[in-house]
Amino acid sequence: MTDTPTDHPVIVWFRRDLRLSDNPALSEAVKTGKPVIAVYVMETDVARELGGASKWWLHHSLTKLSHALDAIGSKLILRRGKAGEILDDIINQSAADMVMWNRRYAGDARERDAAIKSTLKDRDLTVKSYRANLLSEPWSVETKSGGYYKVFTPYWRAAKDFIDVSDPIPAPTSVNHYGGGIKTDTLDDWTLLPTKPDWGEKLAPHWSIGPEGAHKALESFLDGPVENYADDRNRPDYEDGTSRLSPHLANGEISPREIWHACKDNEYTSRKFLTEIGWREFSYVLLFHHPDLASANYKDDFDKFPWESNQDALKAWQHGKTGYPFVDAGMRQLWQTGWQHNRVRMVTASFLIKHLLIDWREGEKWFHDTLVDADPASNAASWQWVAGSGADASPYFRIFNPFTQGEKFDPNGDYVRKYVPEIAKLPKKYIHRPWEAPQNVLDYAGVKLGKTYPKPIVEHKPARERALAAYKESRS
Known part of the structure; x- marks a missing residue:
C-alpha cells in the first residue's frame, strides 16, 4: 500500500506569531488536510538572545498557545537547539514533506530561514513562508x-x-493532528522565568498575556x-x-x-x-x-561622537536614581512593569544620551533586556531616533528638558508620585524640581536630598551645553 499525499504531515514552525487567528502558515497547513505538527524552537544559534523580560513573557505566551492548540485537537512541540537540525530530526521521525512558517525580518533570522529553506527544497520538500506580522x-x-x-x-x-x-483569517476550529510520538521539551526545561530574584512576580499583575x-x-x-x-x-x-x-x-x-x-x-x-x-x-x-540597526549608527557621521563611559551614571539611570523625578519615574516604571510610557521613553532616552553623554547603544541594550515589548526593529529605530543618528531622526540638538517635560505631561505629579514615592508628599510646584523646594517644604514632605532622594547627578543647563559642544566637536 502506497502513501497518499495526506499521509505525510506538514510542520508549522511558530516564531513571533504565537496565535491561532490570522496566522497564514497555520491556516494554509490546515487547508492541506495533512496531519499537522506544530513546533516552537528555542533557537540557540542566534545573534542576540531574548532579554529577561521577553523570556518571562514568552514562557507564559507559549503556555497560552499550547492550551489553544490542545483545544482544537493539536499539540505544541517544544525543542531547543539549532532550528535546521531540529526540523531535520522531526522530518526524519515523521516523514513530513511540507514545512510552513511566517516570515521574520531581522538579518540573522532571515539568513537562517533562507539557508533552511534552501536545504529543505534541495531534499524535495515543499517550504512555504507567509507575511503575518x-x-x-x-x-x-x-x-x-x-x-x-x-x-x-x-x-x-x-x-x-x-x-x-x-479581513483577518479566522482561527481554525479543528486540526488533523499528527499522532506520532515526537519528542518535546517542557517549558520548565528552558528556565525562562527569572528566579534570583523572581522579578516576574511584580510584572504579572500588569498584563494579561496571550x-x-x-x-x-x-x-x-x-x-x-x-x-x-x-x-x-x-x-x-x-x-x-x-x-x-x-x-x-x-x-x-x-x-x-x-x-x-x-x-x-x-x-x-x-x-x-x-x-x-x-x-x-x-x-x-x-x-x-540595515540589519545592524541595534549596533551601528544609521548615519555613520555619528561614529565620531565622543561618548563618555560612566558606569555610575549609567547605573543611576537604570535604577531611577538620577535626581530628576520624571526620568526616575520612567525608569522605575520600566523595572516594575516591564513597560514604559512612550513619551517618557523619549525623555529617559534623551537624558541618557544627551545629559549623560552615554552611547545610545547602552540604553538600547537595557530596554532590550527589561521591556516586555522589546522588538528588534522598534527598539533600535526609536533609540536612534532620539540620538539623532537614525533615519528621519530628531536632531541631536533637540534635548528634552527632564523637568519641564514632567510639568507639561504630568502636571499634577501623579505619575511621579506613583513611581517615586519617597517624594510623593511634595506639592506639585516642586514635585518635578525638588531641588528648588525650600527647606521647610522638604522637611514637611520628609525629603532629604542626597539621602532619601538623590540630588541631580548633573545640572541641566551645563549638561545641555556639554552635549551641544560634543555634537559640534563630532562635526569638526
Missing part, C-alpha cells in the same frame, strides 16, 4: 527611484497603497480611550491613555491586520493610533535595509 513587506514600498523611504511621512503616505487590510488578553486590551481601548488618543497618549499619568498592545504585537499574539480591522468602523477617530502601527512598519523597513 506586518501590513506590508519591508521591501514592497519603494520610492520613485527604486530605493526605500528614509522619512516616515512620505513612507506612510505611499505605504497605504501597499498595506494589506483584508491572544485573549490582546483582544480584550484592544476592545477596551477602542471602547473609549481611542477617542482622545492624539492628546492622551502623551500623558503618562493617564492609565488608559495608550493601548498597551505593544508586547502583544511584539510576540505576535495579535496581528496588525486584526488591529486595523477592528478600527475600520471608526477609521477617522483611530487614524492617529493607526499611524503608530505605521511607525512600527517603518521601523521594519529600516531594520530590513
Whole structure:
C-alpha cells in the first residue's frame, strides 16, 4: 500500500506569531488536510538572545498557545537547539514533506530561514513562508527611484497603497493532528522565568498575556480611550491613555491586520493610533535595509561622537536614581512593569544620551533586556531616533528638558508620585524640581536630598551645553 499525499504531515514552525487567528502558515497547513505538527524552537544559534523580560513573557505566551492548540485537537512541540537540525530530526521521525512558517525580518533570522529553506527544497520538500506580522513587506514600498523611504511621512503616505487590510483569517476550529510520538521539551526545561530574584512576580499583575488578553486590551481601548488618543497618549499619568498592545504585537499574539480591522468602523477617530502601527512598519523597513540597526549608527557621521563611559551614571539611570523625578519615574516604571510610557521613553532616552553623554547603544541594550515589548526593529529605530543618528531622526540638538517635560505631561505629579514615592508628599510646584523646594517644604514632605532622594547627578543647563559642544566637536 502506497502513501497518499495526506499521509505525510506538514510542520508549522511558530516564531513571533504565537496565535491561532490570522496566522497564514497555520491556516494554509490546515487547508492541506495533512496531519499537522506544530513546533516552537528555542533557537540557540542566534545573534542576540531574548532579554529577561521577553523570556518571562514568552514562557507564559507559549503556555497560552499550547492550551489553544490542545483545544482544537493539536499539540505544541517544544525543542531547543539549532532550528535546521531540529526540523531535520522531526522530518526524519515523521516523514513530513511540507514545512510552513511566517516570515521574520531581522538579518540573522532571515539568513537562517533562507539557508533552511534552501536545504529543505534541495531534499524535495515543499517550504512555504507567509507575511503575518506586518501590513506590508519591508521591501514592497519603494520610492520613485527604486530605493526605500528614509522619512516616515512620505513612507506612510505611499505605504497605504501597499498595506494589506483584508479581513483577518479566522482561527481554525479543528486540526488533523499528527499522532506520532515526537519528542518535546517542557517549558520548565528552558528556565525562562527569572528566579534570583523572581522579578516576574511584580510584572504579572500588569498584563494579561496571550491572544485573549490582546483582544480584550484592544476592545477596551477602542471602547473609549481611542477617542482622545492624539492628546492622551502623551500623558503618562493617564492609565488608559495608550493601548498597551505593544508586547502583544511584539510576540505576535495579535496581528496588525486584526488591529486595523477592528478600527475600520471608526477609521477617522483611530487614524492617529493607526499611524503608530505605521511607525512600527517603518521601523521594519529600516531594520530590513540595515540589519545592524541595534549596533551601528544609521548615519555613520555619528561614529565620531565622543561618548563618555560612566558606569555610575549609567547605573543611576537604570535604577531611577538620577535626581530628576520624571526620568526616575520612567525608569522605575520600566523595572516594575516591564513597560514604559512612550513619551517618557523619549525623555529617559534623551537624558541618557544627551545629559549623560552615554552611547545610545547602552540604553538600547537595557530596554532590550527589561521591556516586555522589546522588538528588534522598534527598539533600535526609536533609540536612534532620539540620538539623532537614525533615519528621519530628531536632531541631536533637540534635548528634552527632564523637568519641564514632567510639568507639561504630568502636571499634577501623579505619575511621579506613583513611581517615586519617597517624594510623593511634595506639592506639585516642586514635585518635578525638588531641588528648588525650600527647606521647610522638604522637611514637611520628609525629603532629604542626597539621602532619601538623590540630588541631580548633573545640572541641566551645563549638561545641555556639554552635549551641544560634543555634537559640534563630532562635526569638526
